Amino acid sequence: MPNPRASTGRPHPLGATWDGQGVNFALFSSIAERVELCLFDASGARETRRTELAHHKNVWHAYVPGCRPGDLYGYRVHGPYRPEHGLRCNPHKLLIDPYAKAIVGPLRWTNAHYGYEPDAEETDLSFSTLDNAADMPKCQVVDDAFDWGSDAPPHVPWRDTVFYEAHVKGLTQRHPNVPEALRGTYAGLASPSVIEHFKRLGVTSIDLLPVHAFVDDHRLVELGLRNYWGYNTLGFFAPEMRYSASGTVQEFKQMVKTLHAAGLEVILDVVYNHTAEGNQLGPTLAWRGIDNPAYYRLNEDEPRLYADVTGTGNTMHTRHQVVVRMIMDSLRYWVGQMHVDGFRFDLATVLGRGPGGFDQHAGFFSAVAQDPVLAHVKLIAEPWDLGEGGYQVGGFPPGWAEWNGRYRDTVRSFWAGEPGHLPELSRRLCGSSDIYQHRRRCPTDSINLVTVHDGFTLQDLVSYEHKRNLANHEDNRDGDNHNRSWNCGAEGDTDDEVVLALRERQKRNLLTTLFVSLGTPLLLGGDEIGRTQQGNNNGYCQDNEISWFDWQLDDRGRQLLDFVQRLIAFRKSQPALRRTGFFRGEPDADGVKDVAWLRPDGEEMTPAEWEQPGPGAVGAVICGWKTGELDEHGAPLHGDSVLILVNGQRNPLPFMLPALNGAEWVPRFDTRVPSGLPLNEGRPTQGEYVVASRSIAVLTQASK
Incomplete structure (x- = not known):
């Protein structure tokens, strides 16, 4: 029986939309001369139908009766191929729909994925006629229907939020209590044993490394490696299927539903600043072949090249309305259809770049601010990129929180014994008012972090002074060289019990500082059990035991886990540590200060004393009966x-x-003690308290 004839369909919405009878396809391209929709059989190996799309105002569209969820498709875009002018259409390349809600099948690297002939003398100025369809993933039509039941977002208040940064696969790949078939998957992350760990730990919001569909870089595949972190996006609407045990989008939704039922938020690390297509010598997989000048920032003087402030070869053209629309549609989709609770934006400075550099009033921020769907989700910026003026900690508009790199650097430097950091440490403990207060923001806008996926783990931070990244096959050139770390007297593995004990104390120092600071704490997943990457501070390509959690805990691991559980519970019990307003440091009408900084003799610090050299020592008393907060x-x-x-x-x-x-x-708490529990824990103390070298102690006093 012949296929039903396609009609012109509708130009909106973009993407593939099933209505119960067929599918409407719509694709933006302002430079295309023709666009063909290619449908494939269930294996993705055989093209079964090709349909030419109609167009209206730069949107190409068609309605295909009988097409249904599960069907596979891709596009071929006919248009100008003039790389010297930034135009790179090549109909020999099957392209991914930027709005695809599922992308299935592997990307098998061949020269056919490049719009040019890689061996040609003129490189990307040449034109390839090789067809790549056989080795491309395919877009898949999906049915958005899902039984959410009584699912509701936890809406954890910012003052109560504790982030836990984790990798879907790394978290569960070696977990003995996760069924083997579910390890490394969305279903595995939502398994009872993992949720029990989250709940006992006390974290509230699971911040997942990228789960948007991504590909393994050609170079890494040739080296026998993979893109483990996932910052190599191929689709902004599709969940990565390598993490799906069932091979369905519904598994991701079920994970969110299950985590919500446990009171846990789901935060996604999203990468809207660049894509997997790289620089001018990269492959043609989607946006490049659809409308290169619209989707990417091109070099103004030489549009053959890309403006690159991300370090990946390309930068998305976030000033172009089609890109802003795509990002906004993607964010709304993940909130509305996938029920996620917030986003951490990778290299977020890119999103606010205008002609004069970063602008907190940029169009993207305005679009987000007025959007009712995004009004109640958490928005977190990684506030830097690699361009001029790219470090924007404190520079984002109200409504945004930020990873506070200055917090990380100060806390690390202080506990590594570097002199002169005590004044800044006091500011970081107080929610970084010097960074945020003048912009009418609040302490919770500071996402306080000591370690994250990018860099040393906590265990490695106290065990290595030099990175060990040889496994990445970049001759140890990759990764940060200035880690503000201290190995406690021996580099790497050691049997020296004195060194090992000091390392454990340093971990307690860093964690205690994190959880008694005003602001929103972020715990790197695995730090609570002493996870190590053996000194690798750039594990982006290590999809193996270097990056995966080892859940077989020794005594030190179990002791550390118990310590972190008690530390988070303590924070939750103390309103004084969860303020949403900054300290004033001045007496109120009753003569009470909300915070006072003390010398060891109990007297208040003077301005001159803050500037004294040396590692320093100080006490901070935070008033608990006048927090300025309401329940x-x-x-x-x-x-x-x-x-x-x-x-x-x-x-x-x-x-x-x-x-x-x-x-x-x-x-x-007293970090000199291996358990972190003071020897006289729970018993009132008078007079003085002796704090051991390189230690921190925390005491409480009942309110009036």
Whole structure:
């Protein structure tokens, strides 16, 4: 029986839309001369039908009766191929739909994926007639229907949020209590044993490394490696199928539904700043062959080349309306159809770049600010890129939180023993008011982090002073050379018990600092169990035991896990540590300060004393009965006052305990003790408290 005849269909919405009777296909291209829709059999190996699309105002479209969810397709775009002018259409290349909601099948690397002849003397100025369809993934029509039941977003308040950054595969690939068939998958991440770990740990929001469909770089495949992190996007609407045990989009939705039922938010790390197509010598997989000048920023003087402020070879043209629309449609899709709770934007400075550099009033930020679908989700910027003026910590508009790189650098440097960081450490402990307060933002806008996927793990931060990235096959040139790390006296693995004990103390110091700081803490997944990458600080291509969690814990691992669980629970119990307003540091009408900084003798620090050289020591007393916060019923929120005693010196130091309201201070944490529990934990203490060298102690005092 012949296929039903296609009609012109509708130009909107973009992508493939099933209506129960057929599918409407729509694709934007302002430079195409013809566009063909190619349909394939279930294997993706045989093209079964080719349909020419009609066009209206730069949108090419057709309606195909009888087409249904599960059907595979791709596009061929006929148009100008003049690379010297930035035009790279090549109909010999099957292209991925930028709005595809599922992308299935492997990308098998061959020279056919390049729009030019790689061996030609004129390189990308040449023209390839090789057909790549046999080795391309295919777009798949999907049915958006899913039984969400009573699913509701947890809407965790910012002041209560604790992020946990994790990789879908790495988290569960070696987990003994996850069924083997589900390890490394969305279903595995939502398994009872993993959710139990999240809940016992006390984190609230799972920040997943990229799950948008991505490909393994040609170079990595030739080296026998893979793009493990996933910052190599091929589709902004499609979940990566290598993480789907069932091979369906519904598995991702079920994961979100299950995590929501446990009260956990799902945050996605999204990469709208560049794509998998690389520079002018990269492959033609989607956007490049559809409308290169619209989707990418080209070099103004030589449009054959790409403007690259991402370090990947290309930069998305986020000032072009079609790109802004695509990103906004993608964000709305993941919130509306996939029910995710927020986004962390990779190299987010790119999104605000205008003709004069970064602009917090850029069109993209305005589009997000007015969008009702995005009004209640968490928006987090990685506030830098590689271009001029790219470091924008504190520069994003209200409504955005940011990864605070200055927090990371200060905390690392202080505990590594570098002199002169005490004044800045005090500012980081106070929510980085010097960065955020003047922009009418709040402490929770500072995402406080010590370690993340990019760099050393916590275990490696205290074990290595030099990266060990030879496994990446880049001669150890990749990765940051300035890690602000300290190996505690021995580089890498050691049997020296003194060194090992000091490393454990340093981990407790760094974690305690993180969870007693104002702001929103982010814990790198695996740091709570001492995960190591054996000194590799750039594991982007290590899809193996270097990156995967090892859940077989020794005594130190179990002790550290217990410590982190108690530390997060303590933070949750103390309103003084979860303020959404900055400290004033001045007495109120009752003569009470919300925060006071003390010398070891109990007297307040003077401005001159802040500038003294050396690692330093200081105490901070945070008032708990005047937090300025209200609970969910509008009543004043108050709790214990918190005393934080920091000793970065090499000798023990006695601190005089301040007389705040006549009540006694109760020790809660002391990092000199392997368990983190003070020897007199829970028992009131008077007079002075001795803080060991390179240690931090935390005490509380009951409110009035």
